[in-house]
Amino acid sequence: MVVHTMSRTVVLGVIGSDAHVVGITILEQAFAAAGFEVINLGVQTSQEEFADAASEHDAEAVLVSSLYGHAEQDCRGFQETLEAHEVDAVTYIGGNLAVGQDDFERTRETFQALGFDRVFDAETQPEEAIAALKRDLQLTATEQERDRATVTS
Amino acid sequence: MVVHTMSRTVVLGVIGSDAHVVGITILEQAFAAAGFEVINLGVQTSQEEFADAASEHDAEAVLVSSLYGHAEQDCRGFQETLEAHEVDAVTYIGGNLAVGQDDFERTRETFQALGFDRVFDAETQPEEAIAALKRDLQLTATEQERDRATVTS
Amino acid sequence: MIRDERIPAEELQRIDAALRENWPTGEAVDFDEAVEFHESLPSAKRFADVLESANRPLLQPRAGVPRLEDQIGLLEYLHSEGEADLLPTTIDSYTRDNEYGKAQEGLEAARESGEDTLNGFPAVNHGVDGCRELIEAVDAPIEVRHGTPDARLLAAITFAGGFQSFEGGPISYNIPYTKRHNLATTIEHWQFVDRLAGAYTERGVRINREPFGPLTGTLVPPSIAIAVMVLEGLLAATQGVRSLTLGYGQVGNVVQDVAALRALRSLGEEYLPNEVCVTTVFHEWMGGFPPDEARANGVIGLGGMTAAIARPDKVITKSPQEFQGVPTKEANAAGLRTTRQIIDMALEQDIDIDGIDEEQDLIERETRCLLEAVLEHGDGDVARGTIRAFESGALDVPFAPSDSARGAVLPARDDDGRVRILEFGDLAMSDEVKEIHAARLAQRAETEGRQQSFRMVADDVDAISDGRLIGRPNGGDTRAD
Amino acid sequence: MIRDERIPAEELQRIDAALRENWPTGEAVDFDEAVEFHESLPSAKRFADVLESANRPLLQPRAGVPRLEDQIGLLEYLHSEGEADLLPTTIDSYTRDNEYGKAQEGLEAARESGEDTLNGFPAVNHGVDGCRELIEAVDAPIEVRHGTPDARLLAAITFAGGFQSFEGGPISYNIPYTKRHNLATTIEHWQFVDRLAGAYTERGVRINREPFGPLTGTLVPPSIAIAVMVLEGLLAATQGVRSLTLGYGQVGNVVQDVAALRALRSLGEEYLPNEVCVTTVFHEWMGGFPPDEARANGVIGLGGMTAAIARPDKVITKSPQEFQGVPTKEANAAGLRTTRQIIDMALEQDIDIDGIDEEQDLIERETRCLLEAVLEHGDGDVARGTIRAFESGALDVPFAPSDSARGAVLPARDDDGRVRILEFGDLAMSDEVKEIHAARLAQRAETEGRQQSFRMVADDVDAISDGRLIGRPNGGDTRAD
Known part of the structure; x- marks a missing residue:
């Protein structure tokens, strides 16, 4: 297994016209505490802004949040936008992704079809996303982080 | 106008199986404060007990209270019971006199037909009953009582 | 017995x-x-x-x-x-x-x-x-x-x-x-x-x-x-x-x-x-x-x-x-x-209100008056003392329908909304306690500009269902408009 | 300007x-x-x-x-x-x-x-x-x-x-x-x-x-x-x-x-x-x-x-x-x-809770720190001071979506449920104030047996909708059965 030792940068943001700021703030803190470099684009972030930031900071992951129910229309063409900016990053999306959330599996399929590597619901704890990203980036947890995980889980 | 100056006795009680005690306690206090001799028979008082007490104390008024909705059946034959004990008193009844109190005028007629001189609803303040009794017994209010009435009304 | x-x-x-x-x-x-x-x-x-x-x-x-x-x-x-x-x-x-x-x-x-x-x-x-x-x-x-x-x-x-x-x-x-x-x-x-x-x-x-x-x-x-x-x-x-x-x-x-x-x-x-x-x-x-x-x-x-x-x-x-x-x-x-x-x-907040100790002390003194009276009435026996104290009115409960209690006690709220005793009947309270209650109720009467009377009791009985704690005259309405 | x-x-x-x-x-x-x-x-x-x-x-x-x-x-x-x-x-x-x-x-x-x-x-x-x-x-x-x-x-x-x-x-x-x-x-x-x-x-x-x-x-x-x-x-x-x-x-x-x-x-x-x-x-x-x-x-x-x-x-x-x-x-x-x-x-009750004066004093000291910093940033002008203080982070609002604020401040509740500041960013608070906040949050961390971290913030954000004031680990569940 290849272990990355260089600093790993993730870009975070709330897409579209959505102004929910609390979740993204906590996510920023969580990823920073887990040792990532975090570029938090905040709320009301366009596809272009995600792509620009990911390109500029050579990000390994782009994490998109959406809580107001319009994620699908906001994310149409998102992978194409990233490709146009030559961004090659893991992409996650999470939040309240559909207005009626009866069937999360269908929502997951919808967003996977849009090109996202992982899709999370609004109940997901930051630790789950961090653990997933570490696996996807083939990073091992340090002893310290394992300890912290034990305390906070 | 003839003004009575001797002590005037009223008999109070809650008729039937009714155990509502608060109202009758306050009524006792109100009539006592207004200068009446009050015989409070308390809750769950039978027609016989009303008649016995009125006869024994030569009461000028018998005040019947009922709050549990069964007053009509509890009061059937009440006047006959009083007459059998040779009681000649003004009779009032008040409270929640019917289960559905939509039409108080009908309730009033029902109890007037049963022989009550006055019928009051549950919202009646003690002062109203006292004022009515003073009129019916042709008593004039003393100066002191007029003052009190001004303060408490 | x-x-x-x-x-x-x-x-x-x-x-x-x-x-x-x-x-x-x-x-x-x-x-x-x-x-x-x-x-x-x-x-x-x-x-x-x-x-x-x-x-x-x-x-x-x-x-x-x-x-x-x-x-x-x-x-x-x-x-x-x-x-x-x-x-x-x-x-x-x-x-x-x-x-x-x-x-x-x-x-x-x-x-x-x-x-x-x-x-x-x-x-x-x-x-x-x-x-x-x-x-x-x-x-x-x-x-x-x-x-x-x-x-x-x-x-x-x-x-x-x-x-x-x-x-x-x-x-x-x-x-x-x-x-x-x-x-x-x-x-x-x-x-x-x-x-x-x-x-x-x-x-x-x-x-x-x-x-x-x-x-x-x-x-x-x-x-x-x-x-x-x-x-x-x-x-x-x-x-x-x-x-x-x-x-x-x-x-x-x-x-x-x-x-x-x-x-x-x-x-x-x-x-x-x-x-x-x-x-x-x-x-x-x-x-x-x-x-x-x-x-x-x-x-x-x-x-x-x-x-x-x-x-x-x-x-x-x-x-x-x-x-x-x-x-x-x-x-x-x-x-x-x-x-x-x-x-x-x-529950996890530290909410320590002034005056609780004083009120607790008063309540305990009053309760001791009553309990001592009961024990005296029963020559040390709680059962007999209870029966006799209720008979004499030394122990009493306001608004009690029972013939076993005098029902002579009348309570009313003081100016702060605490329940005090307006009419003691023969309740076995010390003069000191009675004076405290009388003073508190006098204070309320003064605030309301009326005499202490059963009206306060009647108003207090209805007050909470009418939307307030204390039965003030005119419903205590101070609505601004 | x-x-x-x-x-x-x-x-x-x-x-x-x-x-x-x-x-x-x-x-x-x-x-x-x-x-x-x-x-x-x-x-x-x-x-x-x-x-x-x-x-x-x-x-x-x-x-x-x-x-x-x-x-x-x-x-x-x-x-x-x-x-x-x-x-x-x-x-x-x-x-x-x-x-x-x-x-x-x-x-x-x-x-x-x-x-x-x-x-x-x-x-x-x-x-x-x-x-x-x-x-x-x-x-x-x-x-x-x-x-x-x-x-x-x-x-x-x-x-x-x-x-x-x-x-x-x-x-x-x-x-x-x-x-x-x-x-x-x-x-x-x-x-x-x-x-x-x-x-x-x-x-x-x-x-x-x-x-x-x-x-x-x-x-x-x-x-x-x-x-x-x-x-x-x-x-x-x-x-x-x-x-x-x-x-x-x-x-x-x-x-x-x-x-x-x-x-x-x-x-x-x-x-x-x-x-x-x-x-x-x-x-x-x-x-x-x-x-x-x-x-x-x-x-x-x-x-x-x-x-x-x-x-x-x-x-x-x-x-x-x-x-x-x-x-x-x-x-x-x-x-x-x-x-x-x-x-x-x-409303009519006299409910005087201990510790309000001390908390008010702390809040006033903190507010003065912020207001003085704003006036300094503006050379005495409130409008300019406000703009510059938000730019520098001397004045900041937690969870602010605006690009005009740093949004670096992170709040968390202390062990009594009062809101304190976990991350000050560049907020213009005196060292004394910062020490008080740190001590209160350290006390909570000790009670909960965990380190101070964003987890507390996240837990606190959800706590009231989850039925409690403070976001304790495991929902703070102490139900007896």
Whole structure:
């Protein structure tokens, strides 16, 4: 297994016209505490802004949040936008992704079809996303982080 | 106008199986404060007990209270019971006199037909009953009582 | 004359045997077998243990319907959807009057019609097996709540049926509930109930007993309620009860309510023998409720807030439908959750209000006056003292319908909303205490520009249902527009 | 660069004229004629007078629907059935974004379909006459509540339309509401709004202005909210506003909330000119609500209780349907009556909690740190200081979406549930204050056996909707069974 030792940068943001700021703030803190470099684009972030930031900071992951129910229309063409900016990053999306959330599996399929590597619901704890990203980036947890995980889980 | 100056006795009680005690306690206090001799028979008082007490104390008024909705059946034959004990008193009844109190005028007629001189609803303040009794017994209010009435009304 | 002495074992058995003949279901009571049944119950159903080991106020509603399966469903609902910690089984009125025949008719009518033709669960008619089915079906401790002056057969059957907590007492289920029950007789009947609870306790099944603290539920001065709780506790302890939950009904003034609950615990622990484990229960406002669910929730909120500060062991909750009588199960569960939310939000906060110690001190002094008078009246015997003190009016309960009490005491709120005594009658209070009460009420009279009179009492009785704590003239309306 | 100076009269008229061309209804604004209309209103509709002369906390809900007749009906309902003392008119989102064309489409769709196709009342589109129809129809004072960064046209039309109170401010309607509005521009826009209010005030029509105290509504440390209130108050006073209602959103800890409201009043009176009449408004909990009306009533109950102790001049109420968004009018009225009941039951009681003075002292020291830093940043000018302090992070708001704020501050509750600061960023607090916060949070960490981290923040954000005040690990569950 290849272990990355260089600093790993993730870009975070709330897409579209959505102004929910609390979740993204906590996510920023969580990823920073887990040792990532975090570029938090905040709320009301366009596809272009995600792509620009990911390109500029050579990000390994782009994490998109959406809580107001319009994620699908906001994310149409998102992978194409990233490709146009030559961004090659893991992409996650999470939040309240559909207005009626009866069937999360269908929502997951919808967003996977849009090109996202992982899709999370609004109940997901930051630790789950961090653990997933570490696996996807083939990073091992340090002893310290394992300890912290034990305390906070 | 003839003004009575001797002590005037009223008999109070809650008729039937009714155990509502608060109202009758306050009524006792109100009539006592207004200068009446009050015989409070308390809750769950039978027609016989009303008649016995009125006869024994030569009461000028018998005040019947009922709050549990069964007053009509509890009061059937009440006047006959009083007459059998040779009681000649003004009779009032008040409270929640019917289960559905939509039409108080009908309730009033029902109890007037049963022989009550006055019928009051549950919202009646003690002062109203006292004022009515003073009129019916042709008593004039003393100066002191007029003052009190001004303060408490 | 009756004395505060433990019923001898043979006498207990004689009464027990006689009682069983009152109604056919009495036959099934077998003490040794019942002890075994209790021993088979999991720890989560042992009422005394659950209550005494809790680290936050436990919540309990009131609830009772005639049919067994409905009662099981109702309690399961209140446990799951209401998040009740402790459950009740409220007994119907016929059973409270020992009219088991009428209760049977009502139960059969309920079974035929599918309607609740009784206002509670007729436990005597359901018998030992019916009670056990309920206890086994529901996954929480359950208490018998009733209002029965002579609850001997009810106790025999429900204890054998697996209930481990039983509300009531000779004063608290007589004076506020009935007109003609003789107090001496009621004490004798409750000595039996307590002696039976004590017999189970001796065998390791600690039956929890809970004197009914709110009494008439209407502006009861705290010291009167606490005195009655201590007296009933002493009578129960004599018979071998070792788990006692002393009760108190909210008056609505936070300082006085917190002080009263502290005084209740403190005096309970002081007066009762060391081997008795004393806990406390706080009843949310038992007086008249506003005829409006939204305003009723405000009353419940004040109760929850008070409980969070006073931290009693248990809270009996009210529902937003209190005004209209028996609530739906949804409203009952809502009252529980509203109370739970405000308690849990406030419980971890350090809310230390000025003046609680002074008020507690006053309440304790008053209570000691009453308790000393009772002991004097009985030449040291609590049972005789209680009977004689009620006769003389040295002990009294405001708005008591019972012929056994004078009912001469009249309470009223002072300018801060605390319940004081306007008319003492022959209540055994010291002159110093009387002066304090008189001064507080004089202060209110001055604020309101009127004389102290029954008008204040009448206004105070209606005040909370009218939307305020203190019955000020003209409804105290200070609305700006 | 912009300065905290009064807009000259000719400049006011120039902006006013330009604004009117933004939307056709602007034409109808005639200042002198509007003053006459205000003078014709009865005293019961004069917002500032009613609020400032009240002798108990007045209640006000939030409410706005697109059509005029519906808005009249809604407000009349909340006045009669909710017993609201003061009424709101909440403006729709398109109007907040100055998208009057879209608002017009929505209003027309609402008129055609009969459905509420906008989330508020588009006052600009209704115009001066529509607003006056509302003011005349409803028998209580009405405030404009919105969230509009550039509210100049809205103010011009609603003031001319007879509204005498207007919520918002350059910081409180920018930092928590939007991402890209430039703070300097927003200050300039609100200087106009305040100058217009000042112009009416000079003519005897005292327009009440109310900066929005809750800010982001999520664990805002009191000193940050109070500093923003004082700054917006100073900016408004410069423009001639003479009736200012400073706001504060409940954090849920009673001691801290009471202390904060006292500090808000005290600092407001100290910092603002003597000719300004300062009142305070308490917002019931603005964070996440439990997804359950019964539990929501518990949250509202705690808010009402806090209001009864702190006695602000006004309370903005929540409804039990807060979780699901805009409440029905019945739920809105229920929230009002629940609050009214608990306030009126507790208001006359003397509830003096220990530690309020100390907490107030801490809040005042913190607020002074922030205000002094702002004045230093602006070389004595409040407008410039505010802009620069937000740029440097010396002034900051937690969870602010705005690019004009750093958003580096992270709050967390201490072991008593009071909101402290976990991450200060560059917030201008003294070392002494920072040490106090660190010590309080260390104490909580020790209690919970975990390190101080963003986890506490995340847990605290969810705690009240999960049924508790403090976000303890494992939900802090201590249920006994």
